[in-house]
Amino acid sequence: MRPVLVTGATGTVGRHVVDGLRDAPDVAVTAASRDPDRARDRLDCPVVAFDVTDPTTFRDAFADVDALFLVRPPALSRVRRDIVPALAAAIGAGVDHVVFLSVIGADRNPLVPHARIESWLAESGVDTTFLRASFFMQNLSTTHREEIRRGELPVPAGTGATSFVDARDVAAVAVETLRTGTTGSYTLTGPEAIEYDAVCRRLSAMLDHEVTYDPPSLPRFCWSQYRSGGSLVRAAVVAAIYTTVRLGLADRVTDDVRTVLGRPPIDFETFVRDYRSVWT
Ligand SMILES: NC(=O)c1ccc[n+]([C@@H]2O[C@H](COP(=O)([O-])OP(=O)(O)OC[C@H]3O[C@@H](n4cnc5c(N)ncnc54)[C@H](OP(=O)(O)O)[C@@H]3O)[C@@H](O)[C@H]2O)c1
Incomplete structure (x- = not known):
């Protein structure tokens, strides 16, 4: 069983990633939330306390995790200050694959925070999958x-x-790439x-x-x-x-959802x- 941590697990895409991984036979999913009690009421899986801006939560959150589903909280745009320390801690703790919920055009627009996260991850050497939704x-x-x-x-x-794009399709692609360890960049529409x-x-x-x-x-x-x-x-x-x-x-319309899932997008x-x- 591959241990996977889902951040943003109470959010638009993350909740469907948790659902998809919970039903997968080859994965042990844990959800991350700033409010684990509230999240536990909504998600039927183990939940760990995690605040990307609070280093005291990193050790327990990343213990025994192989793969990470990463959501940038929408309110956090200062990547180096607010996101990078958590990513460095995750990789230091043994995470070997990060599937990142990015945004369409992040490869062409260095101003969006998602582009800075992609660059940092690419340079870190960890396996990456960028889902540019x-x-x-x-x-x-x-x-x-x-x-x-x-x-x-x-x-x-x-x-x-x-x-x-339907967030459920973005989540389904995340589930597939987390389960199979597929790397690369996908533009999801x-x-x-x-x-x-x-x-x-x-x-x-x-x-x-x-x-x-x-x-x-x-x-x-x-x-x-x-x-x-x-x-x-x-x-x-x-x-x-x-x-x-x-x-x-x-x-821009792409065929990437079909490429990964083998069915047309919703x-x-x-x-x-x-x-x-x-x-x-
Ligand atoms: N909306 C779109 O059309 C769209 C399209 C492409 C890409 N995106 C990107 O997708 C990402 C998610 O956006 P969304 O609007 O769908 O938000 P969301 O995932 O529905 O909600 C934010 C999530 O972030 C978590 N969170 C908030 N602050 C946190 C913190 N300090 N530490 C850890 N987790 C925290 C929340 O979990 P807890 O409250 O449980 O901690 C919540 O699950 C953003 O980066 C956005 O730019 C959005």
């Missing part, structure tokens, strides 16, 4: 859930298309790129209410993010992400059907 479909069922329930999707994406206008039309057709797309200007978007409790820095980061969509840089309609209850 496109936007998760699940952003629509989490971040945008209340807006969609109200019948709107106010994002400044213009007419740019996005190759949304859904089967097509969809404009936000079409996202709303498809949601309207499948839900009991109309969802309209009325993209705000960038300043109006930043202001509304700030007013609803986000920091200006966070608003600027999100605005920058949607700017890449507007410029047509988020529409399509948008299946995602909406599976998550329908969150918007109704």
Whole structure:
């Protein structure tokens, strides 16, 4: 049994990685969380306390671990200060394979924190698998859930298309590569790129209410993010992400999910059907 530690185990992708590894006969999975008691209630597997910014948690978390599923917590962007010490401790403790949840385009954009994590891992000598994921479909069922329930999707994406991927597919690829020790880089997308206008039309057709797309200007978007409790820095980061969509840089579709899993990626309609209850 290969011991695997899953970080971000309570998150969008990590929870499905735990599910997939728990059912695998050749792997012993442990979940990592800052709040092990809360995580234990949600995940049916051993849980260890882990805070990537707290070195006192590293020894127990990485004891007897061979492979690591690494999630960069979204709030942490100072890689050298906040992420690297934990990675160095993991490798020092014997981790020989890191499967990292990265972001689409990280190989071409050195400014994103994921690119700096990839570089550090590549130079460390550990075996690596980089999963460069496109936007998760699940952003629509989490971040945008209340807006969609109200019948709107106010994002400044213009007419740019996005190759949304289902987080369950990202997790399935992670499970496969963790189990088999497969290394390399994969750009994980859904089967097509969809404009936000079409996202709303498809949601309207499948839900009991109309969802309209009325993209705000960038300043109006930043202001509304700030007013609803986000920091200006966070608003600027999100605005920058949607700017890449507007410029047509988020529409790349690949076959990598099929290459690893031997089946096509989950399509948008299946995602909406599976998550329908969150918007109704
Ligand atoms: N959203 C997208 O469309 C998208 C697309 C591509 C890539 N990504 C990348 O995927 C990653 C995950 O993003 P997400 O929005 O889906 O978040 P998420 O995984 O749903 O949530 C964050 C996870 O990080 C853990 N965490 C938070 N702070 C931590 C800390 N200090 N130490 C250890 N664990 C900590 C949390 O676990 P506990 O609370 O249990 O500790 C939680 O499980 C990010 O790096 C993001 O950039 C996102």
